[in-house]
Amino acid sequence: MSFSALIANETKLQVYEMKQYWFETVSSLVMMCAVFAGLFYGVKSFTTPGDGATSLDGLVFGFLLWIFALSAYSSITKSLVEDNQKGFLEQLFLCPNGFTQLMLARSLVEMMWSVVFVTLIAYITMFVTNNWIDLNFFYFYLLMFISSLSLVGLGFIVSGLALNFKKVGTIAALFNIAFMGLVAIDALPLNIFSLLPFTAGASLSRDILLQNEPLNMFHLAIVVTNSVVYLVVGIFVFKHLVKRAKRLNLLGQY
Amino acid sequence: MLSVNQLSKSYGDQQALQDVSFELAAGERVALLGANGSGKTTTINSICRLLEWQQGNILFEQQDITKSTDYMRHIGAVLGGCRNVNWRLTASQNAEYFARLHGTSKKQAFKTITRLEEQLGLAQYAKKEVGKLSTGNKQKAALLSALAHQPKLLLLDEPTLGLDIQTVDELQKIIIEQSNELNQAFLITSHDMAFIEKICTRVIVLNKGKVIYSGDIKALKEQLYHFEMRLKLTPPDNTQIEGHLKELWPNHSHLSSEDEQIIVHYDSPEQAFATINWLAQQAIVPLDLTINPLSVETAYQTLLDQEVNA
The missing domain is CATH 3.30.70.100 (Alpha-Beta Plaits)
Structure with a gap:
């Protein structure tokens, strides 16, 4: 089966699930908007009229980055933990393309859905808060896709741990919070924080989209390298952990 | 078609499989019998490549399954109990997903699923998610998903667990039809000897990871x-x-x-x-x-x- 067919199959699976559980789909969207509105008015009450607009733009933007980062990271971990609990994870290991390729396809599909959801949330939250930021969504998503690959790599590592140790809820929760920091850290120009996943991508997109700075090719190279390294290392570690799980017969023992 | 050769697997000091060898031909229905902990599931999981073994090899159509990229397309499995499908989807949605995952064309998958859904008596529950079905129908849904891509080899681990007599009868009928008409091979583990006796022509008995009997079911009965x-x-x-x-x-x-x-x-x-x-x-x-x-x-x-x- 070609990789594109794998993506099409995963997309269809998600459509089936979203349709079947439409209430869950809608309520999670409403929930996200509600959380954001709460955050927005919280920050607004602390800002002075002078720095208000900049802070609020940063908040809207940061929130969108966070949602995207979270969905990229959890695309694999959530799926793996849920499928494990639902009990058909072993069947996914029977996929002729291999489990890793299947998970990659799944995370790409998750990211595509994130594009749809983030755009929706962006417009809903900007409308609700009446804080319109001039966002070039094409650049935003392009940069997000490139930089999120590092989080997919991170997701692979945590998923590999989940296969072996089953309960990784604490790490997952920790990452959810850590991502708030990752999207806020200034990782450009090159500094120690550029080594963290996603940080360089978040900084570059802030520079280009919020500060209207021109694209710096060196900075882009940092983002691409960061993503490629995390993804490759993530897949390598994941495959090693899958091998361990198979050796110790841990697959599906939930 | 399938050749398991001197397969050995241990967990620390505990020997799960010891030199397990047997063959399975196309269209054959073979039972893998044994008490709990005898190594049945370990054998099935090895054939599914869900675990790694220390010694021996498994060949499918003369090719080592660990080296064959095509192997997974030709196997289907219903593994332990009825937790084989996504309970949030309907039986046919599950079957479609897994059939496509194994490279079956949309048209072929639709044709096979429609036929099997009728045969399995699942057509009447077409709009119900698997999670809302009875245990028997959940097991049928798992079988539908395993059969949807028309694999050459089917591995069924305790397929009758929790099923009523009528459903077991239906299951027997489908397995026999599939293997006779499509030349599919079945390797079945079960505690239900009556079920095994009706559908299998050959049995392999495992005890503490060793094959203690392999042969005709009638010959086994004579030993009993x-x-x-x-x-x-x-x-x-x-x-x-x-x-x-x-x-x-x-x-x-x-x-x-x-x-x-x-x-x-x-x-x-x-x-x-x-x-x-x-x-x-x-x-x-x-x-x-x-x-x-x-x-x-x-x-x-x-x-x-x-x-x-x-």
């Missing part, structure tokens, strides 16, 4: 005992009879004791006469004496017990 005598005597008589019983059973028989009862498994009805006669001669009145024909299941268990005692 057919009757069971249970004797309960007062303590002095109990000791007295034990020595004599060994002499009294000249042929195929097996002695054991459980709950202060002496249990004798044997082949033919007339073998009991000698014991009854001996009891009469010794003027021993048993507290209890029962003679019953053995079910295939119990008889098969005695084969395992013998192996343990040996």
Whole structure:
């Protein structure tokens, strides 16, 4: 089966699930908007009229980055933990393309859905808060896709741990919070924080989209390298952990 | 088609499989029998490449399954219990997803799923998510997903677990039809001997990770005992009879004791006469004496017990 067919199959699976559980789909969207509105008015009450607009733009933007980062990271971990609990994870290991390729396809599909959801949330939250930021969504998503690959790599590592140790809820929760920091850290120009996943991508997109700075090719190279390294290392570690799980017969023992 | 050669797997000191070897031809229906912990599921999981073994190899159509990229397209499995499908989807949505995952075209998948859904009696539940179906229908949904890409080899781990008699009958019918018409091979693990007897032509019996029998199911039955005598005597008589019983059973028989009862498994009805006669001669009145024909299941268990005692 070609990789594109794998993506099409995963997309269809998600459509089936979203349709079947439409209430869950809608309520999670409403929930996200509600959380954001709460955050927005919280920050607004602390800002002075002078720095208000900049802070609020940063908040809207940061929130969108966070949602995207979270969905990229959890695309694999959530799926793996849920499928494990639902009990058909072993069947996914029977996929002729291999489990890793299947998970990659799944995370790409998750990211595509994130594009749809983030755009929706962006417009809903900007409308609700009446804080319109001039966002070039094409650049935003392009940069997000490139930089999120590092989080997919991170997701692979945590998923590999989940296969072996089953309960990784604490790490997952920790990452959810850590991502708030990752999207806020200034990782450009090159500094120690550029080594963290996603940080360089978040900084570059802030520079280009919020500060209207021109694209710096060196900075882009940092983002691409960061993503490629995390993804490759993530897949390598994941495959090693899958091998361990198979050796110790841990697959599906939930 | 499938050749398992001297497969060995251990977890630390515990040997899960020891030199397990057997073959499976296209269209054949073979049962993998054994008590809990005998290595049945480990064997199935190895064939599915869900675990790694230490020694031996598994060949599918002459190719090592660990090196074949095409292998996974040709196998389907219903693994332990009925947790094989996504419970949030309907049976046909699941089947479509898994069929496409195995590279079946949309058109072919639709055709096969429609036919199988009718055969399995799942068409009437077309709009129900698997999570809302009964245990039997969940198992059917798992079978539908495993069969949807028309694999050459089907591995079924305890497919009758929790199913009622009617559903087991339906399952039997489908397995026989599939293997006869499409030449699909089935490797089935089950505790349900009656089910196995009806559909399998050959059995492989595992005990503590070793193959203790491999062959025709009729030949296996011939090795099994057919009757069971249970004797309960007062303590002095109990000791007295034990020595004599060994002499009294000249042929195929097996002695054991459980709950202060002496249990004798044997082949033919007339073998009991000698014991009854001996009891009469010794003027021993048993507290209890029962003679019953053995079910295939119990008889098969005695084969395992013998192996343990040996």
